[in-house]
Amino acid sequence: MPMDRFGPLAFQLVLLRRMADFQAPRVDEALRELGVSLADMREANKRWQAMVRSPKGRGALARYRSVLGPPESSVRRRIGDLDSEIHTWPVPLWPDLRFEVVAGAGGAVWNEWLVRAPDASAPVLRTVEDLEPWSCTVEEVARAFPPARPLEGSAPTRWRLAFTAPDADGQPHAVVAEFTWGLLQRLPSQQPA
Known part of the structure; x- marks a missing residue:
C-alpha cells in the first residue's frame, strides 16, 4: 500500500x-x-x-477532514443545551455505514464512530442471537433493547452497553456488548436475567 x-x-x-x-x-x-x-x-x-x-x-475535526476529504454530509443539531455539527464520511469497507464525527463550537470533537447510513436498512435486532459481530452499531443496539446502560470501554474508541435481551426461546439475558469505533465486536457477558 x-x-x-x-x-x-x-x-x-x-x-x-x-x-x-x-x-x-x-x-x-x-x-x-x-x-x-x-x-x-x-x-x-x-x-x-x-x-x-x-x-x-491539527485539531481532531481538521485531521478528519484532511484524511477523509470533505464530509458527505454536515448538519447542525442541538443536543440538549449545546449546538453541534455532525459530519459523516463514507467507509468503503462498510458501504451501509458512515463514519460520524460530532463536534462542538470551535471544532472540538465530542464523539467519533460508525453509524448506519441514512439510506441503509438497519438490522432487525430482537434476540441475543441477532447480535452478530460487525452487524450493528451502538445506537442500533441501544434502541433495540432499552433501557441500555452505557459502560466505560476498555480503551479509547471502545464502548460497552449493558442491557437485557431475550434469547431465541424468549428467556431474558443480562448482556454486555462491546463495540469498537461504534461497531459491535462481541458479547463478552450474557447470563440469564
Whole structure:
C-alpha cells in the first residue's frame, strides 16, 4: 500500500487495527479485500497515532477532514443545551455505514464512530442471537433493547452497553456488548436475567 498520503484507505486500516483485538479473522478477511497486509495496517496505525499525538497537529475535526476529504454530509443539531455539527464520511469497507464525527463550537470533537447510513436498512435486532459481530452499531443496539446502560470501554474508541435481551426461546439475558469505533465486536457477558 502506498503510504505517501494518509487517506481513506489508511484510515480504514486504523479502524481495523483496533477491531483486530476482538475480531482477528474478520480483520484478516477485510485486509485481503482491501489488498493490504498486516504490516500496512500496523504502519497506518503508527502514522495515525503520530498525527493524533503531534504537538503541532491539527485539531481532531481538521485531521478528519484532511484524511477523509470533505464530509458527505454536515448538519447542525442541538443536543440538549449545546449546538453541534455532525459530519459523516463514507467507509468503503462498510458501504451501509458512515463514519460520524460530532463536534462542538470551535471544532472540538465530542464523539467519533460508525453509524448506519441514512439510506441503509438497519438490522432487525430482537434476540441475543441477532447480535452478530460487525452487524450493528451502538445506537442500533441501544434502541433495540432499552433501557441500555452505557459502560466505560476498555480503551479509547471502545464502548460497552449493558442491557437485557431475550434469547431465541424468549428467556431474558443480562448482556454486555462491546463495540469498537461504534461497531459491535462481541458479547463478552450474557447470563440469564
